Amino acid sequence: MIQHVSYALRETVANFRRNMTLSVAAIITSAVSLLLVGTTFLIQRAFDNLLVQWRGDVGMIVFIRPDVTPEALQYIEQNLKSQPNVIDLSKLKYLDKAGSFEEAKRVFAGDSTTLSLLSAETIPSQFKVVPKTTDPDLVRGLANQYRTLPGVAGVSLAEDEFDVISTLSGFVRTVTTAMSLVLLAVAVILIWNTIRTAIFARRREIEVMKLVGATDWFIRVPFILEGLIQGLLGAIAACAGLWTLNSVWTSGLAGFKAGTGVSSLVVPGSYVTSVMISLLVIGAVAGGVGSGVASSKFLDV
Amino acid sequence: MIRLENVSKLYGNEIVAVRDASFDVAKGEFVFLVGQSGSGKSTILRLINRQERPEKGNVWVAGRNINEMSNSQIPYLRRTMGNVFQDYKLLPNKTVFENVAFALDVIGKPKHVIAQQVPQVLDLVGLAGKEGRFPEQLSGGEQQRVSIARAFVNRPLILLADEPTGNLDPSTGEGIMSLLEAINGTGTTIVMATHDHRVVNAMRRRVIQLDRGVIVRDQERGVYE
Numbered sequence: 001m002i003q004h005v006s007y008a009l010r011e012t013v014a015n016f017r018r019n020m021t022l023s024v025a026a027i028i029t030s031a032v033s034l035l036l037v038g039t040t041f042l043i044q045r046a047f048d049n050l051l052v053q054w055r056g057d058v059g060m061i062v063f064i065r066p067d068v069t070p071e072a073l074q075y076i077e078q079n080l081k082s083q084p085n086v087i088d089l090s091k092l093k094y095l096d097k098a099g100s101f102e103e104a105k106r107v108f109a110g111d112s113t114t115l116s117l118l119s120a121e122t123i124p125s126q127f128k129v130v131p132k133t134t135d136p137d138l139v140r141g142l143a144n145q146y147r148t149l150p151g152v153a154g155v156s157l158a159e160d161e162f163d164v165i166s167t168l169s170g171f172v173r174t175v176t177t178a179m180s181l182v183l184l185a186v187a188v189i190l191i192w193n194t195i196r197t198a199i200f201a202r203r204r205e206i207e208v209m210k211l212v213g214a215t216d217w218f219i220r221v222p223f224i225l226e227g228l229i230q231g232l233l234g235a236i237a238a239c240a241g242l243w244t245l246n247s248v249w250t251s252g253l254a255g256f257k258a259g260t261g262v263s264s265l266v267v268p269g270s271y272v273t274s275v276m277i278s279l280l281v282i283g284a285v286a287g288g289v290g291s292g293v294a295s296s297k298f299l300d301v
Numbered sequence: 302m303i304r305l306e307n308v309s310k311l312y313g314n315e316i317v318a319v320r321d322a323s324f325d326v327a328k329g330e331f332v333f334l335v336g337q338s339g340s341g342k343s344t345i346l347r348l349i350n351r352q353e354r355p356e357k358g359n360v361w362v363a364g365r366n367i368n369e370m371s372n373s374q375i376p377y378l379r380r381t382m383g384n385v386f387q388d389y390k391l392l393p394n395k396t397v398f399e400n401v402a403f404a405l406d407v408i409g410k411p412k413h414v415i416a417q418q419v420p421q422v423l424d425l426v427g428l429a430g431k432e433g434r435f436p437e438q439l440s441g442g443e444q445q446r447v448s449i450a451r452a453f454v455n456r457p458l459i460l461l462a463d464e465p466t467g468n469l470d471p472s473t474g475e476g477i478m479s480l481l482e483a484i485n486g487t488g489t490t491i492v493m494a495t496h497d498h499r500v501v502n503a504m505r506r507r508v509i510q511l512d513r514g515v516i517v518r519d520q521e522r523g524v525y526e
Contacts, residue, residue, distance in 0.1 A: 004409055205392055211350065212455070213380035214407035216372070 004218065011222035012229065015198045022197055023230055026190040030234025030286065031241070033183030034279045038242040040176035041275045042249075046265040047169035049106050059139060060129040062146050063153040066097065066122055072151035079149060080127060086142065091130035100125050107264050124153045184286060187234065191227045191290035198223060199298045206299065216299065223295040224288060231287020232280065239276040246272050302328045302459060302490045303349055308358035310344050310514075318344040319355070320514040326492060328458075331485045333501050334494040335525055336511035342494035345511075346461045349492065350382055351375055363458060380408055383452025383489075387464035389444045391436040391451075397423065398432040401451045408455070422454045426480060442473035446480065453484055460484060462493040466500055474500060498525030 016023055062080070064073060081089060095103065101120045108115040131139050143155040199206065209219055250266050303326040310319040319341040326332050334342040347353040348360050351367050360367050367378055391400050398419055405415045423429055426446040436444050445465060452460055462481065466474035478500055485491045495501065501508060501524060508523030509516060518526075 007406065204390065208390055208392065208403070208451075209407045210376075211352075211379060211384045211390075212404040212407060212451070213376040213378075215376045218407060218409075 004221075007218075008221045008225060012225045015202075015222060015226050016229075018201060019194055019198050022190075022194040023226075026187065026194045026230045027234045027237070029183065029190050030187035030231050030283055031237035033180055033187045034235050034238035034283050035241045035245075036176060036180040036183055037282065038238055038275050038279050039245065040173070040180050041278075042242070042246060042267050042272065043176060044169070044173055045267050045271055047165065047172070049264040049267070050165055051169065058128045059131040059158045060143055061156045062127040062129060063124040063155070064126060065151055065153045066124055068125075068151035072149075076127070076146070076149050076151060079146070080129065083142075086132055086138065088130040088132050091128075093128040095126045095128060097121070097123055097125050184282075187231070188286050188290040191230050191287050192294045194230065195223050195227050195291040195294040196298055198226065199295065220292075220295045220299055223299075224291045227291020227294070228284050228288040231283040231285070231290070233283075234287070235280045235283025238279050238283070242276060242279070243272065302326055302330070302363060303492065304359075304361040305345070305348070306359045306361070308348060308355045308360060310341075310348060310353060310355045317514045319348070319511075321358070322511075322514075322516050323358075324509060324516065324519055326490060328490055329485070329488050331482070331491045331504070331506045332493070333504075333506060333508045333523075334492065334511065335496060335498075335501060335508055337496065339513075340511040341514040342496075342511055343463050344514075346384075346463050346492065346494055349459070350379060350384060350461055376408075380455060381457055382459040382461055383449075383455065383457040385445070385448050385452050385460065385462040385465045387467035389436070389448040391444055391447055393436055395435075396432065397428060397434050397436075397439070397447050400436070400447055401454050404451045404454055418454055419450075422450045425453075425483075426450045440473070441469050442476055445469065445477050449477070449480060449484070453489070457489065459490045459492070462491065462495075464495055464497075465493065466495065466497050471499060475503075478504065501525040 062076070064076065077094070080087060080092060097120050100123045101118065104118055104123060105115065108118070131142070139157065143157055146152055147155050206219055246267060253266050305322050305324055308319055308322045309317065312318055322341075322345065334345055336342055344353060348355055349362065349367075351360075351370070354368055362378065363381060365378075370378060392403065395403060401419045401422060402415045405418065410418075420429070420432070423432060426449055428443065428446055428450065431439070431443070436447065439447065445468075449465075460481070465481070466477055469477065474497065481491060481493070482504070505522045505524070508518065508520050508525070510518035510520075510523075510526070
């Protein structure tokens with residue numbers, strides 16, 4: 001067994017050296033494609049942060065003062081529910097202080113100043129309102145009406161906040177996803193081709209191996225390992241790139257004034273780490289699949 | 302040891318390489334397959350080591366029908382046989398020692414076994430002292446000896462030789478033949494395809510003659526004709 005493992009590793013390294021230029025090309029392509037995949041994740045997450053409070057067709061948010069009396073809160077709720085023809089009551093949602101605080105953590109992820117001022121005690125709770133009407137004037141009229149109710153801290157309208165962002169986010173998401181998928185396919189094909197070339201270069205050796213009774217897997221494993229390592233090296237490079245990109249992005253955003261909303265675009269480090277782990281997995285799987293297919297296709301007994 | 306039963310092999314749908322061939326080879330026998338180029342000699346060797354499968358008939362090796370073996374069993378079949386070729390099929394970037402050791406390495410033999418068996422077999426084929434040379438530094442006869450050493454190092458039951466003297470001058474060829482005879486003397490069954498009549502006539506072993514894929518003669522202690 002140890003004999004087999006050491007053989008496979010030796011052969012993998014030797015193949016790699018023999019095929020240097022092709023291997024490097026395959027690694028760079030997988031690195032670029034995976035970097036793009038990672039960037040897509042981060043961009044999506046950044047937009048999600050910005051839009052998290054508007055999820056589920058929410059058209060209006062009525063913020064309630066933290067020191068509201070139970071009577072006033074009940075009055076506001078009754079007021080909202082009294083207009084079932086304009087407001088979709090089934091989707092009306094009250095987010096209490098704890099829920100609002102959880103959400104704020106994402107919205108203000110990159111704005112530690114604002115976040116430090118908030119706590120589960122001081123944060124306003126909120127009603128998420130989904131209007132039935134699409135008439136913006138009617139919605140705006142409702143908003144003005146709610147603003148005057150006692151205990152209401154303020155009312156935000158979706159169309160003021162996020163229509164542009166939402167459209168932009170959808171567009172960017174589609175484009176980056178498509179590009180990264182294409183590049184990922186190119187990376188797999190390049191790895192496949194590298195392995196094919198490696199097999200061709202060693203066809204004489206492989207013929208002898210088969211004749212003296214080496215098993216298929218014994219012959220195959222070094223090639224599969226080679227592809228897997230290429231994918232993994234590409235992924236490691238992509239992770240380094242992604243980390244750098246995110247650091248630059250985060251420090252760039254820090255220059256904006258707090259509370260402008262731009263700070264929501266900061267992606268927390270823990271999320272970046274999980275994206276990086278996914279990239280490593282995707283890279284290894286893509287490389288393994290590419291080389292696995294090539295080696296079973298070109299190593300027929 | 303080897304049995305062919307009504308074996309036919311086609312290339313494509315029209316070219317018949319072997320037609321309805323049947324013969325038995327006993328353990329320890331030395332058999333020549335003779336005939337013109339393209340008469341099907343090499344195809345029969347390739348049917349025995351299952352590089353090819355017949356369209357009709359069965360091939361038995363050491364009591365097992367090898368056509369019914371799954372692909373995963375083939376490597377173990379091949380470990381019971383050695384192969385020698387006209388063009389040696391040595392790996393140019395490996396030394397004599399490494400070329401022979403390779404055959405043991407890829408079937409997972411431990412290092413100490415390799416270190417013990419390779420010098421033994423190199424001594425047997427008369428290449429002691431040339432372990433560190435590369436194939437291009439050897440004569441044709443010496444390269445063929447390396448190839449025989451590689452085929453024999455695993456002590457196979459059967460040795461298949463395809464025109465082993467084809468690229469060699471007569472006296473070098475004789476040396477190779479006495480080596481094969483010595484190997485046969487250890488009990489290894491040898492099937493050798495050749496159109497070298499001098500070799501066949503000198504040895505007087507069993508001769509199976511092929512003509513366009515058909516066995517036309519199977520004679521004990523035969524000559525080439």
